[in-house]
Amino acid sequence: MPTTWTQKDEKQYKKIRESALERGKSSSEAKEIAARTVNKQRRKEGRTPQETTQGTGNPNTRLEDRTVDELYNLAKEHHIQGRSKLNKAELIEAIRDKR
Template sequence: MVKWSDKDERQYDHIKQSQLERGKSEDDAEEVAARTVNKQRRHEGRTPNQKTQGTGNPNTRLEERTVDELRNLAADLEISGRSKMNKADLIDAIRSRR
């Protein structure tokens, strides 16, 4: 496992505290903070994996998520045919399943 920098740790703590102040549970606040820091690290090229393996920040609108994040979410929802869907189709399928 790669160690986060001091800046990453401070960003994590700040985001987590902000989420707690907004009424999120401890687990949800930690998840949002970790995902945000890891996404920033990927964006800056500080991690070998440039694609996300998750479903994106649950507070982010579907339109703002990547196709990979939407496909992972569609997989969690067991939506068939997702690998052939474009972003708009994925969003429609996810919304109809929720």
């Protein structure tokens, strides 16, 4: 757990991690789910320098359910040219074409 987390964040992390383990997730998956959830909440509350996610979203989530920022980051990983000018639907189409 990062040192910048409050006790409330750590408590939330542990509860989410334990819940994920009970649902059959592996230890590493449970830790990732918990950390992503806590960090998302911290971003939402403005307690982190990043206003938006730096990631590509949950790989088990459909592309349509991800944010434009997550799709942009995914397009960046796939080296899609002109990604900054694409809207959400165009990003999804470009990512699917690269897969």
